[in-house]
Amino acid sequence: MSDAQFRAMLDALGRDAAPPETTPPKPSRVAVLGAGPVGQLLACQALAEGAEVSLHSVYGDELSALAAAGGITVRGAGLIGSYAVGDGPATTPRIRLAASADAAIRDADVIFVATPAAAHATYAGLLASSLQDGQLVVLVPGRFLGAVDFARALHMHLCSAEVTVADLDVAPYLATQDGAQIHVHALARQVALATLPVEAAEPTTARLRELLPMLRAVDSPLVTAFSSVTGVVTVAPLLTNTAALEGDRRQKVLLRDLIVPGLSETVIAGLDRERRAVAFHFGVHDLPPAATWLRTAYGDSPQVRDDPDEDVCRAIRDLEVFDDFAAVTGSGPRVIDDVPFTLVPLADAGRLAGVPTPVTDTMIALASSLAGADFARQGRTLGGLGLAGQRPEELRRRLATASGRRPHATTWRKV
Known part of the structure; x- marks a missing residue:
């Protein structure tokens, strides 16, 4: 076989070979809406993974308490440690507190909505004009067809951005809060994730793997709806x-x-x-x-x-x-x-x-x-x-x- 024939064979093999699998980059900017225990833990997890994090709550007293404490202390399983919150030296990674939802989500790769389900449609209405193409919204958890409710509200408010909406069947953390300290009793070993559009579930799970390795993609929001116990x-x-x-x-x-x-x-x-x-x-x-x-x-x-x-x-x-x-x-x-x-x-x-x-x-x-x-x-x-x-x-x-x-x-x- 001549050199030219050998090179031609290699070229043909290269064309026929499947492209190598690539790991999507982990989110570099994360917004969390909802400052209860689960929202705070999501913010701490994202900060620990090196992301820029913004945390927003509609309850001013929650943000004031976090600002006054200057940090979030986590005990128990997983995220043990203290995480800086609020304004401070740029040399220390910290969770930034956002006074408004649109300020919190600006240029974020991933937006976690860690609120009661009653607020899902309301947040969709608030965010509809501020969302940007390619952003991912994750409802933690979605309850029954939360992704459908959120996506429908976005459509009704004429959202002009192409976004993926995901919902989880359960929060990743089993946690309780006592004052400024959050106790994580356990991390769920498996959490189902569904998306609209449904074909985005696998790439979304891969996108979030560094933050939430327990996520498991499912093929329909009906699965997350019924699997919630x-x-x-x-x-x-x-x-x-x-x-x-x-x-x-x-x-x-x-x-x-x-x-x-x-x-x-x-x-x-x-x-x-x-x-x-x-x-x-x-x-x-x-x-x-x-x-x-x-x-x-x-x-x-x-x-x-x-x-x-x-x-x-x-x-x-x-x-x-x-x-x-x-x-x-x-x-x-x-x-x-x-x-x-x-x-x-x-x-x-x-x-x-x-x-x-x-x-x-x-x-x-x-x-x-x-x-x-x-x-x-x-x-x-x-x-x-x-x-x-x-x-x-x-x-x-x-x-x-x-x-x-x-x-x-x-x-x-x-x-």
């Missing part, structure tokens, strides 16, 4: 133990103490069965029971086999991370978020699929009565997301073809 695990214990929760707030109330065997084997098990039954009709198969999910996410082994005799009470009491996890402080369970943005859309999806959800309906009614609200009307519904009247397979197909392209609103933006 917070509504199953936390709502019933809180609604059936109001005397304990309304007592002396100086006394810590542990979640594990509120989940007794009788409640776990009846109400919690019923909520879990309904979640999985509705999910199956929407094409989300093989969801693990809540107890298995808990052991997989927070246990010692990443591989846990489904046990038909397992229940949430036994799992919670076996898992060391719940030994000191308070039910109502820090990022502890929020009935006002879980019921309208997890259970209400679950029941609505059940009606669409023809799957009865009597236990879920009962929890919604009880929560509404205790709160003096009508969560069934005020919560997130498929109709409110523009998805009413569609059969489950049609809804899944519609989400699969949803695009991240900008609405035809450029002209109106200039008026």
Whole structure:
């Protein structure tokens, strides 16, 4: 073989070979909206990875407290240490506090929205005119179809930027806050991430791998919607133990103490069965029971086999991370978020699929009565997301073809 023939063969092999895999650069500028424990931890994680970080909260007292403290102290699992906050010498990496959301997200690669789900659509409206092409918005967590709610609100407010909206099924951190100190009880071993458009899930997970290595891409926001177990695990214990929760707030109330065997084997098990039954009709198969999910996410082994005799009470009491996890402080369970943005859309999806959800309906009614609200009307519904009247397979197909392209609103933006 001549030299020319050999070079020609190498050229041909080079043309036919698959391009080498490249690791996307980690985000260099990160904005966090929401200064609760999870928001602060996301900001600390991004700072630790070398990013420029801006943190914003609509609550002025949260920002004032952080500015006065001058830092965030983290104890427990993972992010142990102190992280500088506010103005100061440029020689020390620090989390910058932003007085407005648009200032916080300016030129950010990634925007984490770590707020109650009730604020998702509001933030979308506030950010619609400030978002830039290529930015990534991540809802932590999204609750039920949070990415759909956020993307729909962006469209309604004529957002002219091409952005990717992602939602997580659960926050990466199980954490509580005591004053200026945040205690991380555990980092979730696996967190599902879905995006709109759906084909962006894998590259988005790769993009965030340095910040959140526990992320796992899934093929539809329906998966993150149904795989969230917070509504199953936390709502019933809180609604059936109001005397304990309304007592002396100086006394810590542990979640594990509120989940007794009788409640776990009846109400919690019923909520879990309904979640999985509705999910199956929407094409989300093989969801693990809540107890298995808990052991997989927070246990010692990443591989846990489904046990038909397992229940949430036994799992919670076996898992060391719940030994000191308070039910109502820090990022502890929020009935006002879980019921309208997890259970209400679950029941609505059940009606669409023809799957009865009597236990879920009962929890919604009880929560509404205790709160003096009508969560069934005020919560997130498929109709409110523009998805009413569609059969489950049609809804899944519609989400699969949803695009991240900008609405035809450029002209109106200039008026």
